[in-house]
């Protein structure tokens with residue numbers, strides 16, 4: 215049986231696959247355009263996201279919106295999700311068991327969206343999606359290709375909150391994502 219977006223959202227809403235279901239306020243399903251070519255994958259909902267049940271509504275979300283705007287993108291054109299759908303207490307790193315328990319949801323999101331570009335935001339997503347030894351400092355902005363999808367990673371917006379000088383670096387990576395999207399769309403047309 216094929217799942218729909220609504221089915222996945224309902225499964226996420228009722229999920230008890232790991233112990234984060236006991237501490238979360240609200241699970242956070244991915245959001246955005248179901249026809250998007252670009253899928254952003256981050257780490258896990260923060261405190262604000264946990265309260266509202268929506269991805270990137272806190273301070274990292276403000277930075278994300280600025281980055282999107284500065285390279286001519288908007289949330290309406292992309293799909294944003296997280297490796298974990300529930301907030302880890304104290305914003306600690308996700309545990310292996312939590313990432314595994316949540317992975318089927320990300321797989322379904324990817325299957326339904328069929329993105330042409332996946333951009334990981336931060337080390338946790340890059341190491342789960344691109345390669346286990348991914349070094350964000352050295353490899354951000356690099357591209358790999360898998361099953362017709364271009365994959366890249368850049369710093370998580372929260373890294374910019376800690377070190378504002380990273381803004382321009384991440385902006386350059388975001389602009390390359392837009393360039394790659396345009397290249398892919400041109401190939402599709404020709």
Ligand code: URA
Nearest residue numbers: 256257258260269270
């Ligand atoms: N940080 C994340 O990784 N994801 C969110 O949704 C918000 C903050």
